[in-house]
Amino acid sequence: xxxxxxxxxxxHDDPGLRFELLADLCxxxxxxxxxxxxxxxxAGTRDWLRVVATGLSREDPRAPSVTFLWRGAEWAEREAYDxxxxxxxxxxxxxxxxxxxxxxxxxxxxxxxxxxxxSRSPGEGVRPxxxxxxxxxxxxxxxxxxxxxxxxx
Amino acid sequence: MTSPETxxxxxxxxSVFVDTPATIYDAIPPYPPRTEREAEFYTLREGEMxxxxxxxxxxxxxxxxxxxxxxGERIVDLDPVxxxxxxxxxxxxxxxxxxxxISHCDPLEYIASMFSExxxxxxxxxxxxxxxxxxxxxxxxxxxxxxxISSHALFMGWLALDLGGITPILYGFLExxxxxxxxxxxxxxxxxxxxxxIGGVNGDLNHEFMSRLGDWMSHALRHIEDSMTLINSNxxxxxxxxxLGRIDxxxxxxxxxxxxxxxxxGIPYDVRRAHPYSVYPELEFEIPTREEGDSYARYxxxxxxxxxxxxxIDQVLHRLPDGPVMAKLPRLLxxxxxxxxxxxxxPRGQYGVYAMSDGTDQPFRLRIHDPSFFxxxxxxxxxxxxxxxxIMAIMASLDPIMGGVxx
Numbered sequence: 363x364x365x366x367x368x369x370x371x372x373x374h375d376d377p378g379l380r381f382e383l384l385a386d387l388c389x390x391x392x393x394x395x396x397x398x399x400x401x402x403x404x405a406g407t408r409d410w411l412r413v414v415a416t417g418l419s420r421e422d423p424r425a426p427s428v429t430f431l432w433r434g435a436e437w438a439e440r441e442a443y444d445x446x447x448x449x450x451x452x453x454x455x456x457x458x459x460x461x462x463x464x465x466x467x468x469x470x471x472x473x474x475x476x477x478x479x480x481s482r483s484p485g486e487g488v489r490p491x492x493x494x495x496x497x498x499x500x501x502x503x504x505x506x507x508x509x510x511x512x513x514x515x
Numbered sequence: 516m517t518s519p520e521t522x523x524x525x526x527x528x529x530s531v532f533v534d535t536p537a538t539i540y541d542a543i544p545p546y547p548p549r550t551e552r553e554a555e556f557y558t559l560r561e562g563e564m565x566x567x568x569x570x571x572x573x574x575x576x577x578x579x580x581x582x583x584x585x586x587g588e589r590i591v592d593l594d595p596v597x598x599x600x601x602x603x604x605x606x607x608x609x610x611x612x613x614x615x616x617i618s619h620c621d622p623l624e625y626i627a628s629m630f631s632e633x634x635x636x637x638x639x640x641x642x643x644x645x646x647x648x649x650x651x652x653x654x655x656x657x658x659x660x661x662x663x664i665s666s667h668a669l670f671m672g673w674l675a676l677d678l679g680g681i682t683p684i685l686y687g688f689l690e691x692x693x694x695x696x697x698x699x700x701x702x703x704x705x706x707x708x709x710x711x712x713i714g715g716v717n718g719d720l721n722h723e724f725m726s727r728l729g730d731w732m733s734h735a736l737r738h739i740e741d742s743m744t745l746i747n748s749n750x751x752x753x754x755x756x757x758x759l760g761r762i763d764x765x766x767x768x769x770x771x772x773x774x775x776x777x778x779x780x781g782i783p784y785d786v787r788r789a790h791p792y793s794v795y796p797e798l799e800f801e802i803p804t805r806e807e808g809d810s811y812a813r814y815x816x817x818x819x820x821x822x823x824x825x826x827x828i829d830q831v832l833h834r835l836p837d838g839p840v841m842a843k844l845p846r847l848l849x850x851x852x853x854x855x856x857x858x859x860x861x862p863r864g865q866y867g868v869y870a871m872s873d874g875t876d877q878p879f880r881l882r883i884h885d886p887s888f889f890x891x892x893x894x895x896x897x898x899x900x901x902x903x904x905x906i907m908a909i910m911a912s913l914d915p916i917m918g919g920v921x922x
Contacts, residue, residue, distance in 0.1 A: 383784065384771050385858065386867050388882040399869060399882075401856055403789065405782070410790060412856060434771025437892050445605075455552035460598040460921065463549070469606055 366398075366415045367426040367452075373402060373411065374431050380406040384432040389442035393472045396423040396448055418448065420471075427452035445470035556594050562586050568906075570599045576673070576910075577917025579891075583903065590898050590906060595891065600921035608881040613639050613713060613848045616878060621707045623885060624919045626669060628707050629662040629698075630861035631919065635881065636711045637792060637857035638870035642850035643713065650838040651715035652794045657831045658698065658710060659859075660824040661728075665694040666862040667817045667824075668739065670914050674814055675746050677907040678755050686742035693731050700724040713848060715841035732832075736825055743818055756810040760897040760909035763808060770896060771889045774864020775816045776913055780808035786860040798830050810912035820862075849876050863887050863914055885919035 373381040381402035390397040396418035402411040415425055427450040428435045439450040440459040447468040450456060458465060467474055548554035559565070569580035578599035584592040604623060608616045616635045624631040633655065640647060647655075672687025695705050700723040702710040710717050746752045762770070767780045777784055785802045787795045803819035805812035850872040858867035864886030871880040890913045897913075898906050 382768050383773075385865060386856075386869060386882070386884040388869060388884070390871065390880050390882075401867070401869065403784075405784070408789060410856065412854075431769070432771050433769050433896075434889055434892055437888065438771075441888075455550050457549055457553065458598075460601040462598070469603060470609075474606075 366413075367428065367430075369413065370400070370428050370431060373413070378406070380404050381411055384428070384435055385410070387428070387435050387438040387442070389446035389448050389470070391420070391446055391470065391472045394420070396420055396446060398425045398442065398448060400428070423448040425450055429453050444468070447471070553594075556582075556584065556592055559584070563591055566903075570596075576915060577920075579915070579917055579920070581894075581906070583906070585903060588902050590901055590903060592899055593895055593906075595894060597921055600917050602922065604922045605881055605883055608635070608878055608883075610877065612876045613850070613878065616881065617711060617713075618707075618709050620883065621709055622918055623883065623922060624861060624863070624866070624887070624916050625706060626916055627662045627666040627862045629659050629710065630859060630866055631883075631885075632709065632711045633659060634857055634859055634866050634868040634883075635870070636713050637859065638855045638868040638881075639713045639848065639850060639878075641855040641857055642853055642870060642872050643844070643848060644851075645714045645842050645844065647715055647842055648839045649794070649836050650719075651840040651842075653831050653835050654716050654720060654840060655711065656793055656795065656798070657828060657835075658701065658708075658716075660827045660831070661694050661698060663862045664735075664739075664821050664824050665691040665698075667821050668694075670817055670862070670911075671743065671746070671814065673914075674756075674810075674908070674911045675752060677911040678752060680746065680749070680752065683742065683746050686745065689742070690735070690739060693727070697724055697727040697731065700727060712841060714844045715839070719840050720835075728828075728832075732825070732828065736822065739818075739821055747815075747818075753811060755905070756814060756908055756912065757807075759810045759901065759905055760912060761807070761809040762893065762897060766896070767808070767893075770893045772864070772893055773886050773889065774861070775813050775820070776890050776893065777864065778802065779805045779812040779816050781806045784865075786858050786865050790858060792857070792859060797834075798827055800827050810908055813912045847876050849874060858884070861886060863916065863919075864890060883919075883922060885916075885922065887915040887917075887919040888922075891915040891920055 373379050381404045383403040383405065385401040385403050388399050390399055395416065398415040398418070400413040402413065404411070418425060423446065425448055427439055429439065429452060436453060436455055437459060439453045440456060442448045443450065443456050444458040444460050445468060461469070548557060563584055563586050566583045566585055567580065568583060570578040580596040580599065582594040582596060583590055604619055607619050611619060617632050620635050621628045621632045668687045668690040672684030675683035698708060699705045700721065702708040702717070762776070762780055764780045764782055767777050767782065773784065781804050783802045783804050788802055800823045803816055803823065805816050852872055852874040854869070854871050856867060856869050858865050865884070866886055867884035869882040869884070870878050873879040893913060894910055897909050901909065
C-alpha cells in the first residue's frame with residue numbers, strides 16, 4: 363500500500379496539480395474491505411479530487427500516513443483508527459481520540475451493531491455488541507462499570 | 516501483578532492497579548505510553564510540570580480537556596484530550612433514515628446549526644439528483660447568512676470575554692438574540708432549527724420573520740460597527756491579540772485549516788466560491804482576507820465577513836423569487852447507490868459530508884467533516900512559547916465548537 367503515499371506526494375508537489383489542501387480524510391468499512399478516502403482541493407485548477415485507497419483487509423487494515431504532507435491529517439487518522447482500527451504507518455501519535463483508552467471495539471465497523479433504540483426498528487430490542495473480551499456494560503455509573511469489570515476478572 | 520486490598524484497577528487500563536481509580540484529572544496516565552508522541556510529551560525535563568485544563572472550563576467553549584506542559588509561566592507543549600462530548604453521530608446516522616439524519620446532525624455545530632443540517636441535506640440531494648426550487652435555495656442562503664452573523668457576533672464577544680472584557684459579549688448577544696428570535700419565528704426553534712429538508716425547506720417565509728428582519732436590517736450594520744468600536748482599537752485587547760498565535764500560509768495549509776483561520780493568512784479559500792453551491796454564484800460578495808495570520812487578524816476578519824453577509828442578505832431580499840419551497844419527493848427516500856461529497860462554508864470553515872448510499876433508505880456511511888476539529892488541532896502548534904493566559908486568546912480565536920469536534 364505504500365504507493366498511496368507516492369500518489370499523494372505527486373498530487374501535492376506536482377506544479378501542474380498542486381492539490382495542497384486536504385479537504386477531508388476518512389475511513390470507510392464496506393463490509394468486505396476497508397477504505398481510506400481523501401478529498402483534495404487544488405488552488406491552481408480549482409478542482410476537487412477524491413482519492414480512494416481500496417481493498418485494505420478487515421483483519422489488519424494498514425495504510426501509509428499522509429502526515430508528512432499534511433500535519434493536520436494527524437487527528438483525522440487518529441479518528442479513523444479509533445472508529446475503524448485502520449493503522450496509519452508513519453503517524454507518530456496513533457492513539458484513540460474519542461473513545462476511552464481501554465476501549466476495545468471499533469464502533470463504526472459494520473459488524474458493530476447498535477444496542478439501543480437507534481437501531482433500525484424500535485421493536486427489535488437490544489442487539490448484541492461486537493464480541494468483546496469482557497461483558498459490555500451498557501448503562502450505569504462509573505462505579506457500576508468498574509464493579510462489573512472487576513467481577514469479570 | 517498482586518492485588519492488595521487497598522488498590523483498585525485503573526479505569527483507563529484495567530491491567531494495572533492504582534491507589535485511586537483514574538479520574539479525568541489524572542495528568543499522567545498510569546499506563547506505559549502508547550505512542551512515540553505520548554512518551555515524548557509525558558517525559559518531563561528539569562523545571563517542567565504538567566497542568567490540566569478542563570474538561571469543564573468556561574474558556575474551552577465546551578468540554579475540551581488540555582494537558583499543558585509548562586515551564587514556569589510558559590507553555591512548552593500541550594496535549595488536547597477529546598471525546599467528552601462524543602455521541603457517535605456518524606453511527607447513529609447510519610442507523611437512521613435520510614430524514615432523521617437532519618435532526619441528528621443539527622446539534623453538531625450548535626452555535627450555527629443551520630449549517631450542520633444543510634450539508635447532509637446537500638449530500639442527499641446530490642445522490643438523489645433533486646432540483647431544489649429556486650425560492651428554497653434563496654431562503655436557505657438567507658437563513659444561513661443570518662446564522663453566520665449571529666455566530667460571528669458571538670465569537671467576537673467571546674474572544675473579548677476570554678481576555679477579561681465583560682462588556683462586548685453583551686453586545687454580541689444583543690445582535691445574536693435578535694437573529695435567534697427572527698429564526699425562531701421562521702423555523703419554530705431558537706437554536707436547533709431542523710429547518711432544512713431534502714428538496715427544500717420546512718415552510719415559507721412568514722410575516723413575523725420578514726418584519727423582524729426588516730427592522731434588524733435597518734440598523735444591523737451600524738449596531739455591529741458601533742459595538743465593535745468598543746474593542747477594535749482597545750489598547751489592552753489589541754496588545755493581547757496582535758502577533759499572538761501567528762501562522763503562515765504554508766503551515767496553515769499543512770495543518771488543514773479552513774475558514775477564518777486560513778483566510779487570515781491570505782489564502783482566499785471559501786467554499787462558496789471555490790466549489791459553489793446553492794445560488795452563491797449569482798450573488799455578489801467578496802472573500803475578505805488578511806495577511807498577518809494572528810489572533811487579531813482572525814478577529815478583524817470576522818467583522819469583514821459580517822459585512823459581506825449583510826450584503827448578501829440585502830441581495831437575497833431583492834431577488835427572492837416566487838414559487839414553491841419544497842421539491843416533489845416521495846416520503847421514503849432511496850438514493851441511488853453511490854458516493855457524494857458535499858461541502859459548504861460554515862462560520863468556522865469548510866463543513867463537509869461524504870455520503871455513501873447502498874440504495875436503501877439509510878445512508879451506508881455518513882462522514883461528517885467538521886472544521887472545528889481540524890482548526891482546533893492548530894492549538895498544539897500555535898501555543899508553545901506563549902503564556903498560559905494566552906492559550907485562551909488563541910483557542911478562542913480559532914473558534915472551536917466542541918459539539919462538532921467530538922461528534
